Amino acid sequence: MLDLPFNGTSSSAAQTERFAAALSARLEPGDIVLISGELGTGKTTFVRGAARSLGVSDQVTSPTFTIGQRYAAAPPLDYVAHVDLYRLQSLEHEDPDLLADYAGPAIITFVEWPAVGLERLESLGRIALHVTLAHRGGDERRIEAA
Amino acid sequence: MILAIETSCDDTCVALVTARGEIRSNVISSQRVHDRFGGVVPEIASRQHLSLLPAALSEALELAGATLDDVTLVAATRGPGLVAALLVGFSAGKAVAAARELPFAAVDHLHGHLAASFLEPARLEPPFLALVASGGHTLLADVRDHGPAPRLLGQTLDDAAGEAFDKGARLLGLGYPGGAALERLAVEGDPEAFPFPTAARMRGLDFSFAGLKTALLYKVRELGETEAERRRADLAASYQRAIVETLMIRVRRALEQTGATRLAVGGGVAANGALRAALAGLGVAVEIPPAVLCTDNAAMIASAARYSTASSFPDYLELDVYSTGERPR
């Protein structure tokens, strides 16, 4: 398990996935992980690594289109959920049920572009981790977690 | 006759298709409200579906010269898509069937895209290789029969091709939807100006567009605002070329691997001129349904319903939708 706050540099997608897996060791069912960073910083890559370490065997792809996706995960989890709020300007006036399928006591939820819905997200579960990814040029990414 | 309803994203679609696969009507009520928000807003899409659906249903019946008495099977898209949007069409479809004790087919949206090729008059018979590329999906399938479970050869590991178009358009400051705008701009540009990545070193038949997206972002930054603005057409043309090439690399590999001699293409990205031009040079028979059958529509859902197992009344009353292909364990 990695200590928090964590500050590291990844030089490849595979390394980003490994950091994600290590950081996921501290997660518990019901937790919510916020992931910030510009387009192309590897947010989906991070979720893929985390999901794999939590027992997801299905292919983790971008949920931008459907807002959220769920993947069957290893017990005690039912699912790992992957939410992407990129398209939304705010959660305030979306249906309160918009994320109902994607958070819960037997789910760990990863949220990309969380800024528009912080308050709502806090009401859905414990915000266990806030990960920030940034470009360092080429394939290098700075990864911060708190 | 088959009545089909599709509301997985932002088009409210109702179609009537005969048991032989002839389209009698194919109504698509496009929700024009999303463009100014830079993307589909789920709550707005769902509200629009509910408002537009009754009129779309009457229009579809009227155009087909039919009444509900002529309907022998009802179908609706079950997923993947926006859950709240899917629920409108799926609830309505189940209810139409239930009130008349008709059988009901819950159709997978991707099966629908493949089944667009099974519609008359330009019917394509399996086996063939299929490429589906849209805002939500990008996949290659080896289609050996008409059923809902083709052999999946490859899919995107991150963004869908249409999403890559939209996100690229956003980086270039174009409007939404970005695909068409980017394509228009690209016409004036040099596709060789910038060598954007196509994930060519990636083995197999899976797609990846994330690296391309990042490369465009870096290039825009590197050029600086003024220069990026001046070379916008070149950026658009090069970016588009990279998306098309990313698709084509896998298509060529898949053709080689399967020995398929025919390729069917579906999804909104099939409307892209550069992709069409590239496909035309493949040397195999390429079948692209009319544009209206490539983008989301209900005729393709009716077509898929012909080859799905329909539930008889009342076995389908408790069916629910899904956002992705996942099922609870």
Add this chain to the structure above:
Amino acid sequence: MRVLALDTATALTAVALQDVDEEANACLRDVVDLVAVDEPALGARPNHARRLLALIHEVLELSGAGWAAVDRIAVGVGPGTFTGLRIGIATAQALATSAGLPLAGVSTLQSLALGAAHDRRAVLAVLDARRGEAFMAGWSPEQDPLLDEPEWPPQVLSPESLQRVAAQVATQAASQVPARAVPLALGDGAVRFRRQLEAAGVQVPPEDSSRHRVSARSHCRLAALARISAVPVEPEYLRAPDAERTSR
């Protein structure tokens, strides 16, 4: 008139089939008094998509006559959860079209207020609007929720605003001669915001009172009186999607 009513505005999936005497409304003639309610497990999300048509089927089967036993369909238009409202209305619209029956939209708040109709006191119908807010409508003591538009029209309120409006209702009732009984608040929102309502001088029945639950039976009574409009039934969202608001 035999009315099949359904409501999906709250966590309950409620369906009823009743024969309503249009003249006397309150009394039921030749009763086909069938009700089915599905309540999600604690903490679980509403199960409308799975349960609604199954309950309707059950109720029609029990009536022994199927669709031949129905003269009119009624649906609760909310306010309530957006997705729930859409499942209910999309289903009701399709059933009405497909079975060739008229469809009436019924206010879920008005239906809830009927639970206090014989009390001759002011009534507040209050539903939990999530995000810490309440949907509310209020009828004064001289109004009949069955027939009258509420003096306090449906609105979405913060707990503080709810307390303020509730206090207005209570003050108005107390100032009448003779003074009326204290107003009554019903609904899952009344339970949730009991503290604010009681502080405003409004009575809230115990949490387990059935009067807090949306009743599709009450929908039947409202629907029997409703005029059927050619305009499609629309949900009463009360909240605009945010993107619409910011774009103005």
